[in-house]
Amino acid sequence: xxxxxxxxxxxxxxxxxxxxxxxxxxxxxxxxxxxxxxxxxxxxxxxxxxxxxxxxxxxxxxxxxxxxxxxxxxxxxxxxxxxxxxxxxxxxxxxxxxxxxxxxxxxxxxxxxxxxxxxxxxxxxxxxxxxxxxxxxxxxxxxxxxxxxxxxxxxxxxxxxxxxxxxxxxxxxxxxxxxxxxxxxxxxxxxxxxxxxxxxxxxxxxxxxxxxxxxxxxxxxxxxxxxxxxxxxxxxxxxxxxxxxxxxxxxxxxxxxxxxxxxxxxxxxxxxxxxxxxxxxxxxxxxxxxxxxxxxxxxxxxxxxxxxxxxxxxxxxxxxxxxxxxxxxxxxxxxxxxxxxxxxxxxxxxxxxxxxxxxxxxxxxxxxxxxxxxxxxxxxxxxxxxxxxxxxxxxxxxxxxxxxxxxxxxxxxxxxxxxxxxxxxxxxxxxxxxxxxxxxxxxxxxxxxxxxxxxxxxxxxxxxxxxxxxxxxxxxxxxxxxxxxxxxxxxxxxxxxxxxxxxxxxxxxxxxxxxxxxxxxxxxxxxxxxxxxxxxxxxxxxxxxxxxxxxxxxxxxxxxxxxxxxxxxxxxxxxxxxxxxxxxxxxxxxxxxxxxxxxxxxxxxxxxxxxxxxxxxxxxxxxxxxxxxxxxxxxxxxxxxxxxxxxxxxxxxxxxxxxxxxxxxxxxxxxxxxxxxxxxxxxxxxxxxxxxxxxxxxxxxxxxxxxxxxxxxxxxxxxxxxxxxxxxxxxxxxxxxxxxxxxxxxxxxxxxxxxxxxxxxxxxxxxxxxxxxxxxxxxxxxxxxxxxxxxxxxxxxxxxxxxxxxxxxxxxxxxxxxxxxxxxxxxxxxxxxxxxxxxxxxxxxxxxxxxxxxxxxxxxxxxxxxxxxx
DNA sequence: GAGTTTGAAACT
DNA sequence: CAGTTTCAAACTC
Numbered sequence: 001x002x003x004x005x006x007x008x009x010x011x012x013x014x015x016x017x018x019x020x021x022x023x024x025x026x027x028x029x030x031x032x033x034x035x036x037x038x039x040x041x042x043x044x045x046x047x048x049x050x051x052x053x054x055x056x057x058x059x060x061x062x063x064x065x066x067x068x069x070x071x072x073x074x075x076x077x078x079x080x081x082x083x084x085x086x087x088x089x090x091x092x093x094x095x096x097x098x099x100x101x102x103x104x105x106x107x108x109x110x111x112x113x114x115x116x117x118x119x120x121x122x123x124x125x126x127x128x129x130x131x132x133x134x135x136x137x138x139x140x141x142x143x144x145x146x147x148x149x150x151x152x153x154x155x156x157x158x159x160x161x162x163x164x165x166x167x168x169x170x171x172x173x174x175x176x177x178x179x180x181x182x183x184x185x186x187x188x189x190x191x192x193x194x195x196x197x198x199x200x201x202x203x204x205x206x207x208x209x210x211x212x213x214x215x216x217x218x219x220x221x222x223x224x225x226x227x228x229x230x231x232x233x234x235x236x237x238x239x240x241x242x243x244x245x246x247x248x249x250x251x252x253x254x255x256x257x258x259x260x261x262x263x264x265x266x267x268x269x270x271x272x273x274x275x276x277x278x279x280x281x282x283x284x285x286x287x288x289x290x291x292x293x294x295x296x297x298x299x300x301x302x303x304x305x306x307x308x309x310x311x312x313x314x315x316x317x318x319x320x321x322x323x324x325x326x327x328x329x330x331x332x333x334x335x336x337x338x339x340x341x342x343x344x345x346x347x348x349x350x351x352x353x354x355x356x357x358x359x360x361x362x363x364x365x366x367x368x369x370x371x372x373x374x375x376x377x378x379x380x381x382x383x384x385x386x387x388x389x390x391x392x393x394x395x396x397x398x399x400x401x402x403x404x405x406x407x408x409x410x411x412x413x414x415x416x417x418x419x420x421x422x423x424x425x426x427x428x429x430x431x432x433x434x435x436x437x438x439x440x441x442x443x444x445x446x447x448x449x450x451x452x453x454x455x456x457x458x459x460x461x462x463x464x465x466x467x468x469x470x471x472x473x474x475x476x477x478x479x480x481x482x483x484x485x486x487x488x489x490x491x492x493x494x495x496x497x498x499x500x501x502x503x504x505x506x507x508x509x510x511x512x513x514x515x516x517x518x519x520x521x522x523x524x525x526x527x528x529x530x531x532x533x534x535x536x537x538x539x540x541x542x543x544x545x546x547x548x549x550x551x552x553x554x555x556x557x558x559x560x561x562x563x564x565x566x567x568x569x570x571x572x573x574x575x576x577x578x579x580x581x582x583x584x585x586x587x588x589x590x591x592x593x594x595x596x597x598x599x600x601x602x603x604x605x606x607x608x609x610x611x612x613x614x615x616x617x618x619x620x621x622x623x624x625x626x627x628x629x630x631x632x633x634x635x636x637x638x639x640x641x642x643x644x645x646x647x648x649x650x651x652x653x654x655x656x657x658x659x660x661x662x663x664x665x666x667x668x669x670x671x672x673x674x675x676x677x678x679x680x681x682x683x684x685x686x687x688x689x690x691x692x693x694x695x696x697x698x699x700x701x702x703x704x705x706x707x708x709x710x711x712x713x714x715x716x717x718x719x720x721x722x723x724x725x726x727x728x729x730x731x732x733x734x735x736x737x738x739x740x741x742x743x744x745x746x747x748x749x750x751x752x753x754x755x756x757x758x759x760x761x762x763x764x765x766x767x768x769x770x771x772x773x774x775x776x777x778x779x780x781x782x783x784x785x786x787x788x789x790x791x792x793x794x795x796x797x798x799x800x801x802x803x804x805x806x807x808x809x810x811x812x813x814x815x816x817x818x819x820x821x822x823x824x825x826x827x828x829x830x831x832x833x834x835x836x837x838x839x840x841x842x843x844x845x846x847x848x849x850x851x852x853x854x855x856x857x858x859x860x861x862x863x864x865x866x867x868x869x870x
Numbered sequence: 871g872a873g874t875t876t877g878a879a880a881c882t
Numbered sequence: 883c884a885g886t887t888t889c890a891a892a893c894t895c
Contacts, residue, residue: 499890499891500890500891501889501890502889502890503888503889503890504879504888504889504890508879508880508888508889508890509878509879509880509889510878510879510880510888510889510890510891511889511890512890512891515879546879546880549880550879553879585878587877587878588877588878589876589877590876590877591875591876591877592875592876592877592892596875596876596892596893597876597891597892597893598875598876598877598878598891598892598893599876599877600877600878603891603892
């Protein structure tokens with residue numbers, strides 16, 4: 001009781017603030033009296049119950065203390081909770097619960113209020129309160145959690161609610177009695193068993209607290225349920241009332257099933273009406289729950305969620321639960337158990353789809369795994385996607401783990417996480433992507449780079465190590481993952497292979513592990529390895545040192561955009577490279593003829609490109625000669641199309657003004673983005689950087705830009721000689737500066753992209769995709785021209801979505817520098833990730849991007865230089 | 871498993 | 883920037 005007041009105080013405000021609707025019930029009598037509430041009260045008790053859910057949720061919300069209490073165990077735990085419960089309604093379990101229950105049973109909602117009021121003079125009880133009171137009563141054991149429950153875990157929560165309802169009704173039918181409440185208490189302890197199981201199931205890292213809260217309530221409910229069941233069969237009746245379908249079976253099921261998930265499932269079934277909860281399958285529930293947890297743990301919840309939830313409890317804890325809550329709530333809102341379930345899934349799906357910006361950062365840490373998973377789905381376009389993907393991955397993982405987990409203890413969960421990494425390792429794509437993902441993270445949060453790297457490394461280690469570790473991971477275990485695979489590794493199955501460094505201490509790029517940004521692990525057979533977690537500082541320093549010399553040192557060597565490059569791409573097809581990927585730097589093979597793994601291109605399973613300096617290239621994935629020839633051909637075609645387009649536009653100049661985007665190629669040819677269906681040229685970043693020629697694109701509004709661009713015709717094509725020379729474009733850029741704001745904006749976008757190479761994408765030549773060259777960075781956008789078949793080459797080579805070959809294979813490391821550059825380069829928009837940018841017709845780009853800024857951006861040199869330096 | 875070959879990375 | 887050396891992986895036997 002002591003605690004309740006403070007808790008109440010705390011909670012009250014929060015509640016009111018959070019949900020006006022909620023507040024009325026508990027503390028604001030004024031609100032309570034609202035006609036609506038009255039009406040509700042007048043309604044069948046069932047409805048109030050529904051309301052109760054809400055209230056519970058709030059109560060739970062209100063009761064952060066509960067969270068703190070969580071560690072407590074069963075009986076005491078409960079009491080403490082009850083005492084702490086914010087609402088006066090939450091009287092001490094013994095005292096309040098009994099009378100309350102009696103009241104409820106006898107009087108239903110309205111009367112209960114009075115009783116409750118009496119019981120809790122402290123709090124102003126209102127009619128609205130009654131509903132709450134019921135909730136509280138029913139839940140008293142449970143009530144606190146509701147909010148918590150919701151936040152913590154959907155399933156659990158869901159379960160709780162239905163149970164509560166039943167409890168209430170049961171109490172009514174049975175007739176309230178202290179004895180029952182006592183029983184409940186006693187049984188609660190018993191119920192702990194199941195609850196514990198549930199906890200085990202719960203993957204939450206921190207869940208313990210949360211779980212405890214939920215447990216007691218849940219356990220109590222179960223206990224009550226059981227007790228009542230035993231005592232009387234009313235329960236089924238009640239159930240039937242609530243839910244025609246489920247009925248007694250549910251109880252039976254609950255009975256039989258101690259595990260939460262099961263119960264939850266049952267509950268869900270039962271309470272489709274009253275409570276949203278509902279995961280038909282306990283397993284699914286668990287999965288969902290785990291997913292939520294994972295989500296939470298990994299992503300740490302969106303900021304958005306937090307406010308909504310308004311949970312007072314520790315953010316951390318709540319964070320996870322909140323995620324769950326959202327899902328749960330959404331589901332609950334929607335309703336029927338089945339529907340709910342579906343929706344829950346749907347929501348999860350949606351979540352996947354959603355671009356969760358906030359989540360990213362959080363996710364970084366954990367979950368490289370998730371990231372990795374995510375990556376494959378959609379190359380690196382948007383973090384949101386990744387996350388979502390990651391979520392999916394999470395789901396899959398969780399599902400997988402569940403089976404194991406059910407029997408297993410909590411500890412299993414972490415293993416699962418590891419398992420994820422394993423999964424990743426299996427799939428080449430995943431592995432390869434991992435670094436990419438990391439890159440993205442890095443790009444987005446440069447600060448995180450180091451940590452990210454570590455994660456990656458750790459992940460790698462896990463990969464290597466874990467497979468052996470957990471049986472569970474068997475699935476994930478890569479066949480190659482045996483400790484020292486040195487030479488076993490390989491192509492398709494590329495498992496993580498360890499390095500075998502003898503003299504470099506694994507602190508040079510010679511070391512594949514180091515080069516991939518990974519720590520050496522068990523799989524490595526290196527001597528005097530300095531690339532271990534213990535030596536993080538050294539490793540980091542070394543990395544910095546290397547990057548200082550070569551910013552791209554840790555960038556993925558193979559750049560490819562699987563997603564970005566549509567089959568349509570002539571280049572891709574022509575290139576004959578599998579994923580339309582190319583080695584960033586190109587190989588320098590002299591004797592191997594690019595037919596052996598000595599050749600990085602070959603090893604990466606990509607064709608050689610113009611960037612290669614190989615002799616007698618016979619790369620099975622694409623000969624350099626062929627590549628060049630094709631590029632050349634393509635470039636001509638493009639020119640043609642461009643010219644045509646330009647002509648067309650000229651005719652349309654008047655209209656063009658309205659049109660947002662023209663991409664001007666320095667060749668003087670205008671490319672009407674408009675031609676392309678949506679006027680959106682996609683830009684891709686390509687890393688060829690040093691080697692390749694760099695092309696600059698200037699996009700501006702169709703007419704003006706085109707004109708200007710024409711004036712600017714000077715096309716700067718840089719051959720390999722230009723490698724690092726960011727210089728030159730500035731003068732050209734100046735021209736661009738004059739463009740109207742929106743034009744500028746467009747430019748800026750392009751600039752950000754400022755990739756060196758252009759690439760036409762899409763079936764129609766109209767849609768150009770611009771590849772960003774790391775090196776080209778900030779430079780003016782060069783126009784693709786005939787003269788520059790190389791351009792095409794480049795473009796083809798590295799389309800930007802970075803995809804490294806299996807890191808394990810030969811390295812794919814997160815291109816910090818690369819991404820960072822990009823981000824830096826894009827002063828205005830900050831294209832941090834190597835995303836593909838689509839120039840859309842943005843009629844008037846908000847002046848937000850001041851011309852000056854754009855100009856600055858336009859100066860490729862500066863951008864590039866700064867970016868690289870960064 | 872030892873030795874050779876190869877080419878990238880590092881160094882001058 | 884070119885040339886050389888170092889290094890470790892890839893390859894061969």
